[in-house]
Amino acid sequence: MIKEYPNSEIFKCVVEEIANGKKVQLRVKGNSMFPFIREGDCIILIPCNLSKLQIGDVVLFNYNKEVHLHRLIDKKENNLILQGDGNINAVEIVELQDIIAKLQQIIRKKGKKVNAETWRWYFFFYLWFYVRPFRAYILKLYRLCNK
Numbered sequence: 001m002i003k004e005y006p007n008s009e010i011f012k013c014v015v016e017e018i019a020n021g022k023k024v025q026l027r028v029k030g031n032s033m034f035p036f037i038r039e040g041d042c043i044i045l046i047p048c049n050l051s052k053l054q055i056g057d058v059v060l061f062n063y064n065k066e067v068h069l070h071r072l073i074d075k076k077e078n079n080l081i082l083q084g085d086g087n088i089n090a091v092e093i094v095e096l097q098d099i100i101a102k103l104q105q106i107i108r109k110k111g112k113k114v115n116a117e118t119w120r121w122y123f124f125f126y127l128w129f130y131v132r133p134f135r136a137y138i139l140k141l142y143r144l145c146n147k
Helices: 007-019 119-130 132-145
Strands: 024-027 042-046 058-063 066-076 079-083 092-095 099-107 113-115
Touching: 007 024, 007 042, 007 066, 007 099, 058 079, 058 092, 119 132
Parallel strands: none
Antiparallel strands: 024 042, 042 099, 058 066, 058 099, 066 079, 079 092, 099 113
16 A cells, blocks of 8 residues: 655655754655656755755755755855756755755666766766756757657
């Protein structure tokens, strides 16, 4: 038997566990972080030192009374600018206190583990970041090839 819970209940537990210094594993729903994180992947989130957040980190955060998982693309004083990898233009601007956790690892549907704290992870992020004007075409081509 599968039980479903509202996101608000789940994220209350996530915030509590992270505040207690524990790792949390969640299954991803949605494609805003595609192609790096895909619907159905599991992610492992860890508490993060807010002063050590860097461009390219993927964070869980509060925005407009909802919880999202997007990538840090810029910092301006106390404001962080976040964007989903699958988004072309939309960004969120949040403050440091809105950050809940940082992505440590992705576990693909087939069990492959991807470490989100390696130079390779950041290299592919920067590559993806700089092809932003072409993302729509790249994503469309990727989806066509993987049908």
